[in-house]
Amino acid sequence: MAGALRSNQSHGYGSHSDPRSRPPWRRGLPAPYVLPAGFAALLVIGTVAAGLHGRLNATGVLIGCAVVVGGLALVAEPTAAAPLGLIGWLTAIGFSRPPYADLRLTGMVAERAAITLAVTAVAATIAGAVVRQWSVRAKDVRVKLETVDRRRESGIDIRRQLAGGAIAAIGLPALTAVLSAFRSPDLSDDLLIYLVLVVAATVVGGFWPGVFAAVAACLLLNWYFTKPLHTFTIAEPRNLLALVLFVTVAVAVSSVVHLAARREADASRSSRETQSLLSLAQTVLGGADTPDDVLDHLTSSHGGHAQLLERVSGRWIMVASSGAAEPGASTLRFEVRPDLALEVNGQAASATTALLAGYTAQAVAALDRARLRTQAAQAEALAEGDRMRTALLRAVSHDLRTPLASIKASVSSLRQTDVSWSAEDEAELLANIEQNADRLDALVGNLLDMSRLQAGSLAPFLRATAIDEVAPVALRGLDDTDQMLIVVPDDLPLVRADPGLLERVLANLFSNALRHSPAGFLAPLERPSLRASEDGDRVILDVIDHGGGVPDESKERIFEPFARLNERSPGVGLGLAVAKGFAEAMGGTIVAIDTPGGGLTVRVTMPALTSDVPAALRSGQ
Numbered sequence: 001m002a003g004a005l006r007s008n009q010s011h012g013y014g015s016h017s018d019p020r021s022r023p024p025w026r027r028g029l030p031a032p033y034v035l036p037a038g039f040a041a042l043l044v045i046g047t048v049a050a051g052l053h054g055r056l057n058a059t060g061v062l063i064g065c066a067v068v069v070g071g072l073a074l075v076a077e078p079t080a081a082a083p084l085g086l087i088g089w090l091t092a093i094g095f096s097r098p099p100y101a102d103l104r105l106t107g108m109v110a111e112r113a114a115i116t117l118a119v120t121a122v123a124a125t126i127a128g129a130v131v132r133q134w135s136v137r138a139k140d141v142r143v144k145l146e147t148v149d150r151r152r153e154s155g156i157d158i159r160r161q162l163a164g165g166a167i168a169a170i171g172l173p174a175l176t177a178v179l180s181a182f183r184s185p186d187l188s189d190d191l192l193i194y195l196v197l198v199v200a201a202t203v204v205g206g207f208w209p210g211v212f213a214a215v216a217a218c219l220l221l222n223w224y225f226t227k228p229l230h231t232f233t234i235a236e237p238r239n240l241l242a243l244v245l246f247v248t249v250a251v252a253v254s255s256v257v258h259l260a261a262r263r264e265a266d267a268s269r270s271s272r273e274t275q276s277l278l279s280l281a282q283t284v285l286g287g288a289d290t291p292d293d294v295l296d297h298l299t300s301s302h303g304g305h306a307q308l309l310e311r312v313s314g315r316w317i318m319v320a321s322s323g324a325a326e327p328g329a330s331t332l333r334f335e336v337r338p339d340l341a342l343e344v345n346g347q348a349a350s351a352t353t354a355l356l357a358g359y360t361a362q363a364v365a366a367l368d369r370a371r372l373r374t375q376a377a378q379a380e381a382l383a384e385g386d387r388m389r390t391a392l393l394r395a396v397s398h399d400l401r402t403p404l405a406s407i408k409a410s411v412s413s414l415r416q417t418d419v420s421w422s423a424e425d426e427a428e429l430l431a432n433i434e435q436n437a438d439r440l441d442a443l444v445g446n447l448l449d450m451s452r453l454q455a456g457s458l459a460p461f462l463r464a465t466a467i468d469e470v471a472p473v474a475l476r477g478l479d480d481t482d483q484m485l486i487v488v489p490d491d492l493p494l495v496r497a498d499p500g501l502l503e504r505v506l507a508n509l510f511s512n513a514l515r516h517s518p519a520g521f522l523a524p525l526e527r528p529s530l531r532a533s534e535d536g537d538r539v540i541l542d543v544i545d546h547g548g549g550v551p552d553e554s555k556e557r558i559f560e561p562f563a564r565l566n567e568r569s570p571g572v573g574l575g576l577a578v579a580k581g582f583a584e585a586m587g588g589t590i591v592a593i594d595t596p597g598g599g600l601t602v603r604v605t606m607p608a609l610t611s612d613v614p615a616a617l618r619s620g621q
Contacts, residue, residue: 028128031080032207032255034072038084039248041068042091046244049095058096062113065092066120073124074131083211085121087247089113156206156261164205168213171197176220183225187239190225191246202254206261210254218247269352276301277358290370291320294363299323302355304346308363311339319367334360340367403436410436435479445504460498460586464609467492467532467541470499474506480514485529492532495539495606501582502606505590506530508575509543509602516547516600539608546599555592576602 045064049056069088073081092113175197179190194217202210223230226239279301295306299322307321325331326346334356335341342360410429414421421429468488475481495502513528528545550558559580579602583590588606595601 028077028080028132029075031077031083032258034076034080035083035211036248036252036255038068038072038080039087039251041072042087043244043248046091046095054098058092058109061096062092062116065089065113066116069117070120070124073121074128076125076128078125078129081121081125083215085117086215088117088121092117156258161205161209164201164203164209165212167197167201167204168209168216171201172213172216172220176224180224187221187225187242190221191242194221195246195250198250199253202250202257207254207258210257211251214247214250214254217250218243221246270354272355276355289366291363291367292322294359294366295320295322298344298347298356298359302347304344304348306342306344306347306359308367309333309341309343311341316341320363332356336360336364340364403439406436407433407440438478458581458585460501460582462496462498462586464494465497465499465502466494467539470503471506471530474503474510478507478511478514481510483514483517483527484510485527487529488532489534492534493539493608496609497586497588497606501586505579505582505604506541506543508579509604512575512602513543513545513600517545518547534608535605537608539606541604541606542601543604544595544599544601546595546597549594549598549600550592558592559590579604 042065045061045068049061065088069081069084072084076084089110093110096109096113172194175194179193184190198210198213198217201213221243226243279297291308295308298306303323305321305323305325308319309316310319311317323346331343331345333341333343342356342363344356347356410433413419414426414429468486471486471488475484478484510528510530517528518526526546528543531542531544533540533542559576561574561577580590583604583606586606588604590602590604593601593603
C-alpha cells in the first residue's frame with residue numbers, strides 16, 4: 001500500500017530533526033559501507049605513491065586523497081566525513097615525499113593537507129545533503145510506507161557501544177604496556193594480538209568503537225613497535241603495508257559485525273511486526289473490526305496516541321481515536337488516501353513504519369466495512385419497509401375492503417325504507433355486520449401487534465397463568481368456535497406468561513386452524529383442537545388441524561410477516577407472525593410440524609411453574 005509521510009513544522013508533523021521520519025537513502029550511504037571502501041582507496045594511493053619513489057609529488061598525493069575523501073563524503077552519511085578526512089590527512093602527510101610513512105604532524109605539508117581535506121570533507125557533506133534534499137522536493141517523491149523505517153535500529157544499544165569504547169580505551173594502553181615489556185622481534189605477532197583486541201571491541205561495541213580501536217591500535221603500533229621507535233616514521237615499507245592493511249582489515253571487520261547486528265535487529269523487528277499484525281488480524285477476525293478497535297489494539301500494544309482523520313469539506317475531522325497524546329512528542333501523519341489519514345504520537349520503538357502501515361490499512365478497511373454494513377442495514381430496512389408497505393397496501397385493498405363492503409351493504413339494506421325485512425333477514429344481516437366487524441377488529445389488531453413487535457416496544461408482564469382459563473377466552477369472536485376442541489389435563493401446571501399475549505397467540509392459532517380445517521360436519525378425531533401436555537419444566541400446546549398441511553420447505557416461512565403459501569390463501573399472513581413474536585417475547589418457542597394423518601400442527605412450548613404457590617393459585621386458595 002502506498003501512502004505519503006508528510007512533514008509540516010508549523011503543525012508538528014514529521015519534524016525534519018527527527019531521524020526516524022527520514023528514509024535511509026536521504027541520509028546518504030551508511031558509514032559501514034563507505035569507510036572500508038575509503039580506507040582501501042587511500043591505501044591504494046599511498047601504495048602507488050611509495051611505488052613511484054617520488055615521481056608522484058605531494059600535490060598529486062593530496063589531490064588523490066581529496067578526490068577520494070570528497071567523492072565518498074558527497075554520497076555518504078555525515079558521520080563518515082570525519083574518519084575519511086582524518087585517514088586522508090594521515091595518508092597525504094605520510095606519502096607526500098620520502099621517507100614515506102614519516103608522519104610529520106606539523107609543518108607546511110601537514111597544514112596544507114589539513115585545510116584542504118577539511119574543506120573538501122565539509123563542502124562535500126553539505127553539497128550531498130543539499131542535492132539529496134533538492135532531488136526529493138524537485139521530483140515530489142511520495143515515500144512508500146513500507147520503505148520508510150521511522151525507527152531503524154542499529155542492533156547495538158548505547159550501553160554496548162560504551163562498553164566497546166571502554167575496552168578500546170582501557171585495553172589498548174594495557175596491551176601496549178605488556179607487549180612493550182615483552183617485545184617481540186616480529187611485528188606480525190603484535191599485529192595479530194592487537195587485532196584480537198580490536199575485534200573484541202568491535203563485537204561488543206559495534207562499528208564506531210571498532211573504528212576507534214583500529215585507528216588507535218595502528219598509531220600505537222607505529223609509535224611503539226615499528227622502527228624507528230617513538231616516532232611516526234616507518235623505516236621499512238613492509239611495516240607500512242602491514243599497518244595500513246591492519247587498519248583496513250580492522251575497519252572491514254567492524255563493518256561486518258555492524259551489518260550482522262543490523263540484520264539481526266531487522267529480523268527481530270520483522271518478527272515482532274509479524275506477531276503484532278497476526279494479533280491484530282485475530283482481533284479483527286474475532287469480530288472487533290471497527291476503527292476504534294484497531295486503534296485500541298495499536299495503542300495497547302505499542303502505547304502512544306493514534307487517531308484516524310477524514311477530510312470533509314476541506315477540514316480534517318476525527319473519525320476514531322485511542323490513547324493519550326504525549327506532550328512534546330512529534331506527530332507523524334500517514335495519508336493513505338486524499339481523504340483519509342492516520343496520525344500517531346508517542347509510540348514505542350516497536351511501532352515501526354511498516355507496522356503502522358499495516359494498522360493504517362486495517363483501520364481504513366474497518367471504516368469502509370462499518371460504512372458498508374450501515375449502508376446494507378439501511379438498504380435492508382428500506383427493502384423490508386417497501387415489502388411491508390406493499391403487503392399492507394394489498395391487505396387494505398382486499399382484506400380490509402371486503403369486510404367493509406359487506407358491512408356497508410348490510411347496513412344499507414337495513415336502512416332501506418321501501419323493503420320490509422323479516423325478523424330472520426334482519427338477524428342474518430346483523431350477524432353479517434358483526435362477523436365482518438370482528439374480522440376487521442382482528443386484522444387491525446394483528447397490524448398493531450406487528451408494529452409493536454417491529455418497533456421493539458413490547459414489554460410482557462409475566463406471571464402465573466392457567467391454560468384452561470385463557471384458551472376459552474381466545475375463542476371469543478371467532479367463527480365456528482363450536483368446532484374447536486380444547487383438551488387440557490386437570491393436573492397441567494401453570495405457565496409463566498402474559499395472559500393477554502398468550503390469549504392473542506392462541507386466538508391467532510385457533511383462527512388459522514379453523515380456517516384450514518375441512519368444511520362440513522367433522523368427526524371428533526378430525527376436529528381442530530388444542531391439546532396441552534407437560535414435558536418436564538415445559539408445557540406443550542399443540543393446535544391441530546386436519547387440512548391440507550404445509551410443505552416442509554415452507555414451515556419456517558409461514559411465520560414471517562405477510563407470508564402466504566399462495567395468492568389464494570385467505571388473510572394477509574400476520575396471524576402466525578404475531579403468534580411467533582408474542583410467544584418468543586414470553587420466553588417460549590413456536591414451530592410447525594405435520595399432523596399425523598394429514599394437516600398442520602403448530603406447537604407452542606412455554607416455561608412451566610411447578611412451585612407450590614402456582615398450584616395454590618390454581619386451586620383458588
